Every structure is written in structure tokens, then in C-alpha cells.
Amino acid sequence: MSAEYDSNPHPALAHLRENHRVYDWTEQNAWVITRHADVDWLLKHAPVGTSDRHWRDALTAGGTHDSAWDRLRRETITFKEGKEHLRLRKYVSGAFTHAAVERLSQKVRSLVEIALDHAEDRGEGFDLARDLSSRVPIRVLGILMGVTPEMEADFCRDAVRLQNAINPLSDESALHEADLGADGFLELIGELITRAKANPGDDLISALIHHDSGEGRLDRTAVIGLVTSIIMAGAESTGALVNHGVLTLLRHPDQLQKLQADPRLMRTALEEVGRFEFPTKFVTRYPLEDIEIGGQKISAGELVFGSPGAANRDPRVFDDPDRFDITRPLGPTLTFGAGAHFCLGASLARVEAREMIGQLIRRFPEIEQAGEPQLSPHFNIRLISSLPLRLGEGAPREHYQES
Numbered sequence: 001m002s003a004e005y006d007s008n009p010h011p012a013l014a015h016l017r018e019n020h021r022v023y024d025w026t027e028q029n030a031w032v033i034t035r036h037a038d039v040d041w042l043l044k045h046a047p048v049g050t051s052d053r054h055w056r057d058a059l060t061a062g063g064t065h066d067s068a069w070d071r072l073r074r075e076t077i078t079f080k081e082g083k084e085h086l087r088l089r090k091y092v093s094g095a096f097t098h099a100a101v102e103r104l105s106q107k108v109r110s111l112v113e114i115a116l117d118h119a120e121d122r123g124e125g126f127d128l129a130r131d132l133s134s135r136v137p138i139r140v141l142g143i144l145m146g147v148t149p150e151m152e153a154d155f156c157r158d159a160v161r162l163q164n165a166i167n168p169l170s171d172e173s174a175l176h177e178a179d180l181g182a183d184g185f186l187e188l189i190g191e192l193i194t195r196a197k198a199n200p201g202d203d204l205i206s207a208l209i210h211h212d213s214g215e216g217r218l219d220r221t222a223v224i225g226l227v228t229s230i231i232m233a234g235a236e237s238t239g240a241l242v243n244h245g246v247l248t249l250l251r252h253p254d255q256l257q258k259l260q261a262d263p264r265l266m267r268t269a270l271e272e273v274g275r276f277e278f279p280t281k282f283v284t285r286y287p288l289e290d291i292e293i294g295g296q297k298i299s300a301g302e303l304v305f306g307s308p309g310a311a312n313r314d315p316r317v318f319d320d321p322d323r324f325d326i327t328r329p330l331g332p333t334l335t336f337g338a339g340a341h342f343c344l345g346a347s348l349a350r351v352e353a354r355e356m357i358g359q360l361i362r363r364f365p366e367i368e369q370a371g372e373p374q375l376s377p378h379f380n381i382r383l384i385s386s387l388p389l390r391l392g393e394g395a396p397r398e399h400y401q402e403s
């Protein structure tokens, strides 16, 4: 759970994968699995359910009381199961279509462009985490939800509070401040719902409210739960992919140059970044009946952590897995999960990462690290909170706008 571990978790994960196929993690009262075949089976085929129990226990261990955020967290799709989960997914996938993501991609492009214009005008002191990757994903979610320019500042503040509230490793003052903001957040989402009902736009909340999948419309609590799920799941994870992606490219200059020379490699490069430096630390499941993995019995109701990052470097599936190669053919990575709970925002995350990483490295061909990254402790994200960069001379506009 520490930032030190997050900065290089691979040796520990490789040790587990080769020596402890099912590891008994007594401190967390949980099992840990790290092999690709085992994590894939857990997500796609095992008789398991999800629950926020471990999350709640971690928050309570930090002395946090049962706040309005906790109640919201329980309503999120990640912790729903069976028919109710299927029903909610039907609504989101009906609304969060390829066309909806495409519509957003132009807006993502210009948000990134504006952020980089500011950076270029300011000259010195660019921090990737502070100035780009923590800002763009939240603003994109705002656009997705139909947030107006007047509401944007409140929405971004509340989204950050929500992120802090669900991280048991946030410091006490961030948790306390987050608690104070829960009611305001609910009011803001309520206002968005009211507006979408009266005057539907092309945003996700309008689509969720007006979509009828044949089982009637979603009620207000369900819409609030989905909006919360998306904010919880969709901002810090995308920022982490971008931060680790840029850092990894800078640490592999030959790969960076290859990508700068040929932007068509972006698709495989992004998949490779997510495989090589996973943003999300674990997926969790609770067996509904006793199961067995590699001869180890796991009883119904016990907590199982699956590590997508360890699975992504399993030599049984990926050749020479510790080599970073942006031309590696697409493989069965588990970066966005798999099975019933597969990430609903994967295509949006890819668009955002493509724009942030792509524009940055094409516009600033001499980009380099200007300081060490700072990682902050987070329950489930490898969170880089600061990554100072020296951008160097900006390329002429026609050069970076061509693709």
C-alpha cells in the first residue's frame, strides 16, 4: 500500500507469481493471486461476487466514520452483482456508446491543446501531474455529465473531494474536508439530473435518464450511483496511465523517439504502457462457494485480491515481459479488467491518454524529466502526484497537428 512499493512493485509481484501462486496476505486477511490464468479465471469464470467490505474496513481502520460518501460508494456499480449489475450496465452501455466517446474526443483534444498552450506561454515549471493529467480527466467527466461552464469549478472541487474520500490512505484533513462536501456534491448532481429531465442534451446523464432498456427508466438513486461510479473510476486511473506512460517513455528514449517519429504506433504504445506499468493495483472478489486455485482452497466469503499488473507481466503469456516495446502485438492484458465488470470507460481512457501523451511528445520533441516523480499512497491506484518536466522548444503548430 506504500508509495515506495508503488514506485517499483514488479520484483515483489514477480516473486509472488513464481513462488506463492496463492499468497496468504495475513495483514489484509485476504488471498492474493498474480498469475494471468488465475486472475483471468477469477474475473471471467469463478463463482464470485464483489463487495465494498474490504474498502469499508480499510476506511474504518483509519478512524473514518460512516459518511455520506461511504453510502454513495455502496451504491456504485463496481459493488453491484447479478441481475442488478447487469441491468445497470445495460443502461450505461446504451448511453456510453462509441459515438458518444467519439463526440467527446474533439473536446478532449482541445482541452489538452489549451493546457499545453498555457504551459508553453508560462515557459518553466511544468508538472505533468499538476498541470495536465490530474486536470483533463476531471474536466472531461464534467463535459460527459453535462456540467455547464458556471458549474465547472464546483464540479471539479467535488470530484477531487470524492477521490480523497474513497482513498483510505488520504490524510485526515483531506478526509475531513471531503466529508464536509458530500451534501454539496449531491445537490450538484441533483441539479444536473433536474436540468437533464427538463432539457435533455447530448450528455451521459440525459442519456441515462431517458434511456429505456425495456425495463423502465432508472430512478434518481441509481443515476446518482452511476455518476458517482464514473467519477470514482474514471479520473485518477486515467491520470495514472498518462503519468506512468510519459515516465516510462522518458526512461526508454529509443521507444519515445520511435513514437515521436510514427504516431500510428500510438494504439499499441498505449496498450504496452498499461501492460508495463499498470495504473490499477487490484481487482477484488468474494467467492460465493468454496473454490480452489493451484491446490489452495479458498472458502466462500473470503477476500481475494487479483493483480492485473502482475498478470500483465506473466512470462507464461507475454514474451520477455519486462521489456518495454511499443510495437508489441496486442495481447490479453488485464489492465481494464475482464468479464462482467470490464471497465466501462476503457475507450474514453484510451482517447484521453492518446491526446495527452500524443500531443505532449509531438509538440515538445525535446521533452525531458526535470525531477523525480512523487508518488502518493493510494488504496488502489499507483498515484503519481508530481512529475516535473522540462518541455524544451515547442515544435511548429503544423508539425503536431498533422495527426
Ligand code: HEM
Residues within 6 Å of the ligand: 043, 077, 078, 079, 089, 229, 230, 233, 234, 235, 237, 238, 239, 241, 279, 280, 283, 284, 308, 334, 335, 336, 337, 338, 340, 341, 342, 343, 344, 345, 346, 348, 349
Ligand atoms: C486508464 C484508465 C482506467 C483504468 C486502468 C481502469 C481500470 C478498470 C478496471 C481494472 C476495472 C474492473 C474492476 C473490477 O473488475 O473489479 C474498471 C471498472 C470500471 N471502470 Fe475503469 N479504468 C480506467 C478508466 C475509466 C474511465 C475513464 C471510466 C469512465 C469514464 C471508467 C469507468 C469504470 C466503471 C464504471 C467500472 C465498473 C464497471 C462494473 O463494475 O461493471 N474507467 N476499470
